[in-house]
Ligand SMILES: Nc1ncnc2c1ncn2[C@@H]1O[C@H](COP(=O)(O)OP(=O)(O)OP(=O)(O)O)[C@@H](O)[C@H]1O
């Protein structure tokens with residue numbers, strides 16, 4: 001199939017914008033908006049040529065950065081070999097995901113099974129969000145299909161599936177991830193989150209950071225997927241009061257109990273996933289003894305006692321990790337998991353810490369004869385380390 005014949009780009013999306021609703025206008029005037037409410041202004045009619053209106057809508061919030069293609073259902077169905085069960089990659093809350101081949105590339109196709117306006121809004125939210133962001137640590141949306149009642153999202157194919165598959169759901173004789181691969185995955189995911197918080201224009205709160213939403217390519221590079229719940233952040237900083245969405249266990253306490261949403265809510269969720277990466281345990285695991293079912297509650301006392309650290313590490317690592325690296329990784333997780341959001345680090349600090357843990361950067365390196373000082377987070381680890389040592393001695 002020739003790519004040129006089969007695909008239109010998002011220059012001509014096949015949906016159109018209806019008159020902006022009052023509620024969307026209100027949210028705009030308050031300076032924040034969800035992609036879902038933005039999508040509420042999009043009429044569900046298909047086949048329209050009023051693509052300029054949707055592009056105008058997107059441009060109110062930023063620049064269109066991705067050329068997203070529009071596929072017919074025939075093209076989608078042919079590419080996924082009529083959605084044969086052999087091509088099934090997985091199932092999520094949105095629907096089933098199938099492997100396919102279209103426009104000279106392997107793709108993953110997500111078929112919406114949720115009926116009604118709610119599901120359709122999440123679908124458009126995903127398309128709009130992907131129009132506004134582009135980064136190597138975010139999965140790319142190749143295109144979508146809205147023909148008739150069909151709603152299909154077409155993503156770049158990630159050969160190693162999700163982090164959850166490799167960490168918490170080891171099947172088919174899959175080898176457990178080694179320490180440095182785990183650190184590299186955490187680093188990639190942190191870079192993706194940092195991009196959304198600090199570099200994306202407009203800045204974005206991701207809201208659904210969890211191990212099943214971190215996908216891995218053939219070299220185990222991490223990319224974030226699923227933006228249906230993402231929110232545009234007010235200048236990247238302020239607090240939004242919002243209905244609690246996201247996944248139980250990963251939500252920050254202030255968000256879960258009071259709907260207070262900031263970029264620091266994502267930092268907390270990162271801490272949860274990072275602890276899953278270190279321990280190989282699911283945040284909520286009802287198959288364990290009651291006192292071990294909640295990962296955070298189980299880990300809290302262990303995190304305070306250095307002698308217990310080796311008990312926290314995933315037994316599947318077989319003790320193959322640097323002792324100092326484990327300490328520093330646990331220090332990062334503990335900082336991200338602090339109850340008070342303002343005490344949590346920003347994602348750029350987390351990224352610098354992980355660059356050292358993954359080995360992509362050394363702590364002190366000589367660049368053209370000059371010693372580069374370790375960044376502030378490394379100093380804060382050192383402070384934490386010496387505090388801990390004093391505690392142990394006392
Ligand atoms: N781009 C992709 N490339 C390869 N596999 C993918 C891709 N996207 C999803 N998958 C596979 O499909 C599975 C289901 O993904 P999906 O995002 O629908 O559900 P989920 O993340 O488990 O839950 P949720 O609906 O809450 O996001 C993933 O675990 C992964 O194995």
Ligand SMILES: [Mg+2]
Pocket residue numbers: 092212213225226
């Ligand atoms: Mg997902």
